[in-house]
Amino acid sequence: MALTPMMQQYFEIKEKHKDCILFFRLGDFYEMFFEDAETASRELELVLTGRDCGMEKRAPMCGIPFHSSEGYVARLVEKGYKVAICEQVEDPSKAKGIVKRDVIKIVTPGTLIDSNLLEDTRNNFIASVYVLEDRFSLSFCDISTGEFLTTSSFNSYFKAIDEMSKFSPAEIILVETKFSLKINLEKLIKSKFNLLINKVDEYSYTEDSLVDFDISNIKEEEKISSGILYSYIKETQKGSLSHVLKVERYDLENYMMLDSTSRKNLELTETIRGKSKKGSLIGALDKTKTPMGGRLLRKWIEEPLVKIDEINLRLEVVEEFIDNLNAAGDFKEFLSGVYDIERITSKISSGAVLPKDMVSLKNSLSLLPDIKESLSMCRSLALTKMHEEFDTLGDIHSLISSSIMDSPSLQIKEGNIIKDGYSIEVDELREAMQKGKQWIMDIESREREETGIKSLKVSYNKVFGYYIEVTKSNLSSVPENRYIRKQTLANCERYITEELKTIEEKVLGAEEKIKVIEYNLYQEIREKVALEIERILKTAKIIATIDVLLSFSEASFENGYVKPIISKDDVIDIKEGRHPVVERVIDGVFVPNCTYLNNASDTISIITGPNMAGKSTYMRQVALITLMAQIGCFVPASSAVIGIVDRIFTRIGASDDLSLGQSTFMVEMAEVSNILTNATRNSLVILDEVGRGTSTYDGLSIAWAVVDYIANSIGCKTLFATHYHELTELEEKIQGVKNYCISVKEHGEDIIFLRKIVPGGADKSYGIQVAKLAGLPDKVIDLSKTILQRLEENDINNKNTQSSKKIEPLKSNKGQLSLFDANSEDKGYEARSIDKENSKDIISKKERDVLKEIENIDIINMTPLDAINYIYKLKEKLKSK
Ligand code: ADP
């Protein structure tokens, strides 16, 4: 059997777009066939039918009406599919043989420009990654705003992934090389991101793929990731990308480095639990008025600065806005009227811009002179510079306001777009249409008079055009010689006349003609504006910057933040600091706390205190205050001196990374290892209960060694919260270590949290009191008190009988502190406080316990890694006999 010609055409096109769902235009429908049809019918809940196409079996098929395709495309793209839109590219009525069809664009998650599918205050990036030996280069593009960035300063996969996570791309191009295959980069990416991965061969890169740009300062490997990315985008858009003005390379050294775990832990842009903006830092700081400002704020929070001058430029503006509330109020009012200029620009460039977008642009532009005027009255350096550079785009404003109606049609091919007075041709045709309508009304009254039929009327419908309608009772008065009968209805007859048809031609002809002319004029105007995109985007950037600084000032004013002093010295000195998010959500009063850190006498704070005392909150607050200062915002404190920090690392809480099949403890250790290898003397490290994920002695040993390593090999400012009270002994042993605890007050048998951090270590855990507060049954509380008492008595007896009363760190060969003598391994841990007399008892009980545990293991539901960890734990348990 031979394929039908249409099916042949289908296969030719599908062959070129194998990785897409092909929307194949047939009349008023987009049809999908074969596998595409099966996927689409499943994902979109469409009825699967079939079509004879010259093959043995009917081809599975499903379809959607073309005019409602947008929603369907959006749903598929959201689910991570790519959709190729194949249109009829010639007029079907004029086609000889089969109508020509071609793919006019490919819609993919990372290349959307339709603002209905995008979140206002979030960029939509597509990323590309290229690896040559151990050198990674990355490129990112948001075609809805025209940003195109590239960088390459990584030597490890982890850093590249961290950088990528900053952009949270919607789609990725993986350039396949020998090296990407060797490290199985695809799998690594999949384990971190849930997104569409396109694999592209490195040889598809050609020298001229970046001809549109000045690439003189772009490094070789960056050219490859950028070139391949740009070619891909061009392929999907098929249209102009004139709003993508430049490939901008950036250096990581210009920003504070934050790895993905630290970002997550500090809840910068979303909360850990609910993934919501509310409850995150950005939630507290976002008062932006424009979508552009919203996106820039996110970027600033993700990329704190490290250069004092740049930070001070921002802080100075925030201060000026706070000091001059009138000016700030004016700006706020003007900015509230500004639409998403950046995204409108991308639509202008691609041709997808609607007349109403042009009106939004015009309305935004009309505010620019006011904004410039307000800028002229500002004093701070950054605002003065913005004033100098501010282009009010008056020419573009007058072009649009003189040419496009204030409430134009929603379509671009239906006329009603061009303003009266802009084009003589349009004006004349409009007049003809107007007149024509008058002529028709004239005909109606004349015919009434001539025939004497009072109810005679002239009407219009799409099938017959204009006609004269006469009711049955008046038929005898119809002048049969002039009237031509067209249609008979139950109670009337419809006629046309020669005259009516001549005028109709003029009226309807004008209407068709004017639609075409208006469409062409509209395209001309669009192209004229497109030539000025660079200027528009420059002004948009200034507006976004003002918006973010204004947002900082508003949040700072509302929440009582102060201007931090940014310092070259290695000090962090915060007086009465608060947590910017927690202070807004707790019921009671937030208790402020001070912090003093430097790189000599006060480098590492060991923070102890019962559960729920506020350790984690305190440490995060120090990290957040530092970060806020470095993005140029005021900070929640009564005063703050912040010596620039190059990186912030945080390891907070224990969470299972199940997607990677890693145990909590493995994750914890991997992250600590990341910190220890990447932190520098100028970093700020926050460690919260490190070592918790394993047995007590293991955990304590690791915690101890980590502090030792940080103190001796890195020397960076560190806050270390721990439940191992033993660590407080380090204060005496290591220079720069200071003990702090969060105070509580005993009140009879209960405790009251004072939330105040004070020098010194906590001596008790108050675990039982906290458990009581949490509502554990009285019986359990009472029993645990008895057990605790017994254990403590045991401990005292022990200490009296054993020679080693304390955990005594020993100097190892390398001269570093170590918790245990390397040779003492076989003897077991000397520091252990086990009553040797009773050890027999304990051993047999332990063995019983272990056996019981083994009996209850749910092996089926364990990963091999879990099993190893589990066996390790059991072994540890047995070893302690
Ligand atoms: P920890 O880490 O010591 O267990 P958290 O930092 O998680 O304690 O704090 C527990 C709770 O205490 C927080 O959720 C918050 O509601 C409250 N809290 C913490 N710090 C303060 C503070 N400085 N002032 C008032 N309440 C606080």
Ligand code: MG
């Ligand atoms: Mg905690």
